[in-house]
Amino acid sequence: MAGADSTLLLIPTSGERAELLNHLDLRAVSMKGWHCELCGFGLVAAAAATMRAIRTHQPTRVILAGIAGGLSDAASVGSAHWFDEAICDGIGVGEGDEFVSADTLGWKQWASGDDESQESIGDQIELARPGNATGKKTPKNTLVSVCAASSEDSMASRRRNLAGETDRDSVIAEDMEAFGVAMACQMTSTPCMVVRGISNVAGDRDHSKWQINSALRSVAERLMELN
Structure with missing residues (x-):
């Protein structure tokens, strides 16, 4: 049984985990009663692994x-940010400019059925945000969760528009796990927070321009600010 303040820290890949833990104060994290697990790469693995980890650790919150x-523009390479919502792109009909999301078609990704304690889940899930990160009014940050990362500017531009009208300081980014993790958390009534380091401009596949180390160092800084 988990402790009163247990946190489940989920990291997609072993490479990200090694780099992130290299920057974290492990003793301080351990004292906070955190458990660290891999959740896998991609929406499907992340959802399944999160559900298993929640069942094992019974955390009071999950952090991806x-x-x-x-x-x-606000998602500068090397920075890290907490996010307020995860939007799923790719579940529906068609692709590219012809894509129509499941929600737009009137289909829910999870229909609660007769269980009135569970809300239906469409293409967007609200995320929790640390209390000390919301002491002042901040722009709404959005993660677009995808099955395949943007390979060009036009694909990234279409995904950026999924966030709708936003403040110019809003951070919009794409990942491949947040929606799956958030889905598992929502179905188990577990608060879900997501912090991501911006390693690259979406659509730029030139890895020589990526700043993975700097991005994960910034993630570690955000995590250590938690109460």
Whole structure:
């Protein structure tokens, strides 16, 4: 049985975990009663692994940490941010400019059925945010969770528009796990927080321009600010 303040820290890949833990104060994290697990790469693995980890550790909250591709000017490479919502892109009909999301078609990804304690889940899930990160009014940060990362500017531009009208300081980024993790958390009534370091501009596949180390160092800084 988990302790009163247990946190489940989920990281997608072993590479991200090694780099992130290299920057974290492990003793301080241990004293906070955190458990660290891999959640896997991609939406499907992340959802399944999160459900298993929640069942094992019964945490009071889940934090997903890792890297993401920036979709807005505010998502500067090397920075890290907490997010307020995860939007799923790719579940529906068609592709590219012809894509129509499941929600738009009137289909829910999870229909609660007769269980009135569970809300239906569409293409967007609200995320929790640390209390000390919301002491002042901040722009709404959005993660677009995808099955395949943007390979060009036009794909990234379409995904950026999924966030709708936003403040110019809003951080918009794409990842491949947040929506799956948030889905598992929502179905188990577990608060879910997501912090991502911006390793690259979405659509830029030139890895020589990526700043994974700097991005994960910034993620570690955000995590250590938690109460």
